[in-house]
Amino acid sequence: MKISLPNEGIILGIESSCDETSAAILRGRDIASVIISSQHFHTSFGGVVPELASRAHIRSIVPIAEEALAKAGVSAHDITAIAATFAPGLMGALLVGLNFAKGMALSLSVPLIGVHHIEAHIFSAMLEEEKPELPFLALVVSGGHTLLVVVEDIGRYSVIGKTLDDAAGEAFDKVGKMLGMGYPAGPVIDRAAKSGDPTFVKFPRSMMNDETFDFSFSGIKTSVLYYLRDNPGILSTRSADIAASFQQAVVDVLVGKTIRAARERNIRDIVCVGGVSANSLLRSQFKTTCDEQKKRFFSPRPMLSTDNAAMIAMLGALKLDRGISSDLSLSAMARVPL
Numbered sequence: 001m002k003i004s005l006p007n008e009g010i011i012l013g014i015e016s017s018c019d020e021t022s023a024a025i026l027r028g029r030d031i032a033s034v035i036i037s038s039q040h041f042h043t044s045f046g047g048v049v050p051e052l053a054s055r056a057h058i059r060s061i062v063p064i065a066e067e068a069l070a071k072a073g074v075s076a077h078d079i080t081a082i083a084a085t086f087a088p089g090l091m092g093a094l095l096v097g098l099n100f101a102k103g104m105a106l107s108l109s110v111p112l113i114g115v116h117h118i119e120a121h122i123f124s125a126m127l128e129e130e131k132p133e134l135p136f137l138a139l140v141v142s143g144g145h146t147l148l149v150v151v152e153d154i155g156r157y158s159v160i161g162k163t164l165d166d167a168a169g170e171a172f173d174k175v176g177k178m179l180g181m182g183y184p185a186g187p188v189i190d191r192a193a194k195s196g197d198p199t200f201v202k203f204p205r206s207m208m209n210d211e212t213f214d215f216s217f218s219g220i221k222t223s224v225l226y227y228l229r230d231n232p233g234i235l236s237t238r239s240a241d242i243a244a245s246f247q248q249a250v251v252d253v254l255v256g257k258t259i260r261a262a263r264e265r266n267i268r269d270i271v272c273v274g275g276v277s278a279n280s281l282l283r284s285q286f287k288t289t290c291d292e293q294k295k296r297f298f299s300p301r302p303m304l305s306t307d308n309a310a311m312i313a314m315l316g317a318l319k320l321d322r323g324i325s326s327d328l329s330l331s332a333m334a335r336v337p338l
Helices: 040-045 050-072 091-108 117-122 168-178 186-193 218-230 235-265 280-292 309-321
Strands: 010-015 020-027 030-038 081-087 112-116 136-141 146-153 156-162 269-273 296-298
Touching: 010 050, 010 091, 010 309, 020 050, 020 309, 030 050, 030 309, 050 091, 081 091, 081 117, 081 309, 091 112, 112 117, 112 309, 117 136, 117 146, 117 269, 117 309, 136 235, 146 235, 156 235, 168 186, 168 218, 168 235, 186 235, 186 280, 218 235, 235 269, 235 280, 269 280, 280 296
Parallel strands: 010 081, 081 112, 136 269, 269 296
Antiparallel strands: 010 020, 020 030, 136 146, 146 156
C-alpha cells in the first residue's frame, strides 16, 4: 500500500530530543526549509551533557524557528499545524521544544501533533521521491537505538529485533574514542575506513547466526579494546585498517540480520534510517544485497538521516491527515516504547 503526503497545509516541525535544535517547514508534499543547529561544544566532553544541551536549546529554539520560516518564505500566521517531538530523548531538551510548540500552537490557534522520535525516523524515507510501500521492514540505527521493525501502517508496528546492550551508534562512538577519532565518531570512522583494509582484523560478528533478530555490539567494542591492548603502537600505522575492520563487522551484522528477517517475513521493501544509516558502507552493502535478493532498499539522504525537524513535520502531516492530533496536556517523556 502506498502512503502519500497531503497536498495542502504548512506544517512547522520542531525537533529537540537530544543535542540538536531543528526546525523545518513542510509545505504540502515539499520540504520548504530545514534548519539544524548542532551543539559542537559537546565534542570536548566526548558525549552529550544533558544540562548544557537544554540550555543551548533555550537559546536557539526561537532563532531557529524564525530562520526556518524566513527561508521558506512564510510567516507564522501561514502555519496550519505544528508538530513536535514529545519522546523519547533527554527530558530537559524535549521540554524546551515541546513547550515552545505548545505556546506557538495556542497563540496561532492551530493543531498540535506530538510525534514519537523513533516513529518519525521510521517514516523519514517518505521525504524522498522514491517511497517504500506498506508493509515494509525498518532498521533504525542511531546512537541510542538499534531496532528492527515490521511496519504495517502508521501506528501499527511490530518490533522483531533490538539491541541487547550497546546500540550501533554507541559502538561507533566508543570505538572512535579508542582510536582517538573524537566524538561523534561515526562520520570520522566512515571517512578513515575508505583508505583501510576491512579484512585486516577479523572482529566478531556477534549473534550473526542467532535464531532471533536481536543485536549485540558490546562484544566487538571489547574486541577492539583487547586488540589495541595486545598490539601497542599499532594505531600509529594501521588506524584506518582497524577502523575499516570494525566498520565491516558492524555492517555485516546489520545487513545480514535485516535481509534474513525480510526473507523470512516475505517483505519486499527495506528501509534503513537513523544517524548510522548515513554510513556509506552500510548504504552500499544494503543496496547491493537487496538487488541480489530482489528486494527494494530505501534510505533518506544523509541530512535527513540524523535527527531533524523535517521528519517530525512530515509525520505530523500524515497524522493530521488521519485526524490525529494532541491536546496541550501532552507531556514530554524520556522513555516511551515505540
